[in-house]
Amino acid sequence: MPYNDPSPLEVRILTRRFGLPDSASLDTYLAHDGFQGFERALKLKPEEIIEEVKLSHLRGRGGAGFPAGLKWSFVPRSSPKPKYIVANADESEPGTCKDRLLMEYDPHQLLEGMLIAALAVDAHAGYIYIRGEYRYLIEILDRAIEEARARGYLGRNILGSGFDFEVYTHTGAGAYECGEESALLESLEGKRGVPRIRPPFPAVAGAFGCPTVLNNVETFCAVPYILREGGAAFAALGTPKNGGTRLFCLSGHVNRPGVYELPMGFNLLRMIHEVGGGVWKGKKLKAVIPGGSSCPVLKAGECDLPMDYDSLARAGSMLGSGGVVVMDEDTCMVKVALRIMRFYAHESCGWCIPCREGTMWLRKLLQRFHDGGGTRADIGLIGDVAKSMLGRTFCPLGDAAAMPTISFVEKFREEFEAHLDGRPCPCERAGEAVAV
Amino acid sequence: MTFSPDLEARFARLLESYPPGRRRSALIPMLMYAQDEVGAVTGEVVEEVARRCGVTPLQVDEVVSYYSMLHRQPQGKYHVQVCTNISCLLRGGDKLYEQASRKLGIGHKETTADGRFSLEEVECIGACSWAPAIQVNYDFHHDMTPEKLDKLLASLEKIQ
């Protein structure tokens, strides 16, 4: 098994081939149900494929959680323009490291997922947009694509069906913003990763101005199972409206961090304690970021909840991209808030005023605050500046920066107050504080 | 300017990957691969890639300066990228960065005088569950510790 040992609590659907000998090869894939979903899809009408995906209650695994089947149904099949399939492999939400494994250990599953989507919307070319840091995956995927083409699973007249589909890999070059779908498309077209004005959405005008199905890698990877076993079977794995399993990336202060495939709705506390082996060093749990750094933080007492889109939303946070970041009792929340804001200020594309200026302001303000130069008024100001970004930026990055910040200030105000008036950070021993 | 036959072949494949009239799409991959070979996105690379992708050098520059992995100046033979983002930070990524900086005697985005090492404090590299993590060029090093880092740097120092 790659990187971390599996947990007996896992329900391995997308990761079931992980750990098999030569798991990335087509032979292994075919020996374990590979391309059966596609073969079934070949017998269906396009709208039936989409209906199956709708039935599965598969929601986008990139972070927004938009129902995948619905997204596919927006593609105007009758449009005379060519259609495209784009896999978002720009995995860059801090705390998230799952798509990497899906591509490394089971690339054909992704290819099959994209192929089924192509069949559903009549697309004949697909792109896998891979973040630049994942260079080694390009070699793996290119090999898989070659292998699939050589055996007739990609290319012209796939399996004698008369259907053509080519897949190409495309490297990014270091920009979190390109995980946003319209920015990704700009980048795919050789431009700065600045989002587009929406509408039109990619389903109508995406890659090269043409209708495009754009999904996260994990979303596509769920599709072969859905077509093979039926949407209902997938839906049944999870909770209502939250179909299937998903890959959770457990990180931070747990004894057994790792990527685990668990059913939707799995309890967060159980995940930390039973899957992750509990908080490390025998410490107490302080807080959890449940879905990548852009999700509002949960205090320890808020963590007894099922991990699905709707439950997290009710708790005032988000399921996001599956990055579960666990923090122990010694963690300085001001420092975490600062580190998160440093990230968003670094990654803001600079297009719109509130995100560009707001992240810069908050980064400087939090830095000063963390360094002991804060005032009581600054605590309110941090929240105010974040709120002046919230819901007003050009793309979701502004919200991604503002939401956790607001939650840190509101939920851990006492820690901010403890930093006032030049006092050293109470969470770190004197002299050990490291400038972030 | 000319590139190695392998890279030329890669460029040729790239240009065929996109719909007709869309060679600009090859821009970012071309820059990445050219940078890997040349060592930096030099002015010459900008001009050449602009020509091949049918854009102006300014349009290339807009792109180069946008993406954090593209750089105009050459970096060390071993570009040590220490992640200090949240998951790595919680498990000592920041201390590793300090350690690397001390050992190498260089700071963020600096290169040693001999050109062997450069250092960068990077944002999340997608290794959160195996944190803290470091990337040297494109190679990942997971579950790092101060001892492992020392060993890694020492081994890189020795490679001829």
Add this chain to the structure above:
Amino acid sequence: MAELVHLTIDGRPVEAAPGTLVIDAAKKLGIEIPAFCYYEGLSLQAACRMCLVEVERAPKLLTACTLPVAEGMVVRTATPAVAQARKSMLELLLTNHPLDCPVCDKGGECELQDMAFRYGVGESRFAETKVHVPEKQFSPVVFFDAPRCILCYRCVRICNEGLGVNALGVVNRGAVSEIAPNRGDHLECDECGACIDICPVGALTSGIYRYHARPWEMEHVGTICTFCSNGCKTTLGVRGNRILRGNNRDRSGVNGEFLCIKGRYAFDFLHHPERLQSPLVRSGGELRPVSWVQALGAVAERFLEARARGGRIGVVGSNRTTNEENYFLQKFARQGLGTGSIDHRRTGDVPALLSALAGRGDALATVADLYTTKAALVVASDLAQQHPLFAFQLRANWRHHHARVYTVTRGPVREDQYSVQALRVPPGGELEAVESLAPALRKEPELVILFGGGIRGAAVQRLVAFGDSLGIPVKYVCLVDYSNSRGAFDMGLAPELLPGYQPAPNPGLTLAEMLAAPDLDVLWVVGANPLREASLAAEKAFVVVQDLFLTETAARADVVLPAASAYEKAGTVTNTCGEVQRLRPALKVMGVKSDLEIFGLLARAMRLELGGARPEPVFEEIRANVPGYGVPAAVLATGGAAQTCPAAAPEIPPRPDLVRPASDTLFTSGTLGRYSKVLSSVLEFPGELYKGAGE
């Protein structure tokens, strides 16, 4: 016409065409929705977030600049949430803005100041260090101060979309994003300065104007640019009898806000140290300053003497003097001096076009037509170089209305970027190429044909015949070179033509003939420099020159009379489309007189009865007497452009041999251009950038 959409903004009903943006629909009601990045005619950005409004049933505020109207939509712009959003946007914008308004050129006419005043809060809570980046000089005319920049991308869009120059871009990302020029540390471009004028703040400033004045100290005089023939309105900022800047921010005139480097900056010839400010008379072989009385007396005496003995008198008029001056000059020559030898340097074959059209005034295109026509054909002209407004108009037409543009030129031109067909032909081959386009052009609903000075005489007739054969409405523009080249023809500055293209009964010498005549007694040159490229055969001829500078011709003169430039006088000029516009004097230069005033004084000294030599009565005479010039006075009086439609008499034989286009570039303009330091200071002058460009 699609049905109108009904919506409510701030409780008031409004209807708008489908596709109208809420920000524009609000404008119809007189409701201002503030915005920095939204700019009519340029692509949408939604970047500044100033235009956020409340829309019923929308979960969050929406940008009015990207929101199309919808039936039944309810929009609110005056709610606490909207007011708060605007306040916070301004607070965020001002975090890194240097607030150096007291020394900023834009102070007083800055959109950020105005917005902060109207919608902002009085205090800033930003207590962190601002990012400082040193100012950069992009070119002699363009300076960039990054911290002041609010990244609205207007400059980038006007350059890339508006001009098609692509000289500006954005580098870096996040808070350190910055506007950057196309050559690393400097610009290589048209140097038009549109980026500066369109900048809502003082981030882009003009090398000519910066740190010279506060905007409210200047008087703003709208007049017509004296350089090319496009007839752009330039609004000159004048303080203390000096022009400090030119722009057209009020979008008056045929050009809207467009100006090229000449209209915006090249007024500096006025203050050139070599400007003549005293009459000169040759004595002892040298030109020496004398009083106006002495100089005029000397000229009157020699003119009277020459006329009395029936000597040969040649008169050369100008491509830049006013219609009134041109009209008066030809009258002076024909009636006062009794000579039919009057001409000017012809830069395009206007008479050939008018004679081919035989009175069809509706076949003459206006500048506005270039923005609305469905199709255009450019023959033998590099518009971006020689007719920059027309290039801008056609491009805007293509951007906004998908106009189909065809080019037939000898080399690559900027219109190729978007033209549906671009044909390359050697000079002389244009007509064959044009005719090969017939199948495509026939399918167009209408067409405007613009042709340069290379198309003349029979070629013009053939071109019009071709246009007629297409079976669609076709309009024409005969491209000439200078601000009143068209008016020079219209007013009869040609031996064979009386004003309004009537045949002259006793045609005298052409310009070339005058220079070549060994027995010429008098040569009177007004605002022209024929001896730059030719010599005067009559060594003994008495030469009088009216000009701004001691040109090659003036240096040969016996009497030099210092003349006022177009920016120092009233009158009218006619652009290459035949549109008349009024000049307004912006300042006075010591010691000079307008050419018209000089004519009047000379007439008086010679006791000639030629009528009053003031612009108004002369123009009234033109309106009354010159065919095609009966334009409505009110249009001109209110600063408008009135199209003239003279018809050439059919019996005038064309003289294509006399047409000699000047082949100027964006950075040259005959003799006058040499005296603009701005034009010669830019890197592109004479520059590699445009070498080898088409005709």
